[in-house]
Amino acid sequence: MFYFMMAPKMIYNVILIAAAVIPAIFLMVKVYRSDKLEKESGQLLFSLMKAGIFSSLIALVEEKIGSLIISLFAAPDTLIYDIVMFFVIVAVSEESSKYIMLKRNTWLNPEFNCQYDGVVYAVFTSLGFALWENISYVLSYGFATALVRAVTAIPGHACFGVFMGVFYGIAKKYHNRGNESAAAFYRSLCVAVPVLLHGAYDFIATRGKSGGGIWFIPFVAVLFIISFVLTNKASKKDKYIA
8 A cells, every 4th residue: 555655656756857857868969969070988978977966066065155155245135145146156156066077077088089079078067967956956846847947947057068168179179289378268268158157047037026037038048049059060160189
């Protein structure tokens, strides 16, 4: 009897997890198939997914500490609180943790020999992050949350990963050419641009109650279009950099 009482709940949780995982897997496959010159090994890509999951745990700790600090200086739901929370605490914690794990696992890897590889690596790391985050959300808030995040948050993380990866691939190119100042500049953009986009994404999404939400759908649409164009362009113009 206990088993039959638990079965519907277990099935429901399986459905929720599938709804959380499938969009991330779909985007990973899309980016992987766009890699025209030399496919990356499954072992490396799996390690990047795990690195993305681990980066989400790092970011969670950083966000908890950051939210406690900001609560000492600003009241929740105020403009200054939202700006600091989303652009500094959330965006910096999440994008920097992704970048740290990305660089740790790929910068000196011999497989990193094409410029588009940077996009593949960054997107897989970002979607590993999003996959774990999404499972946590849907198990807490249900199937409706899974549907919303499937068309917003998960592709959003993928878009941030595209921007990070484009600059990451350029940085690797300059590194291989011995131009470390240019490599350092583009590595800084790997974090700075996704942080700004991520902060704007969260800030606009949460300002809906004060009229700012009207800009969210156009912002997301433009972000997705630009990311799609960048992915296709980077794939078509890919070249060996080793």
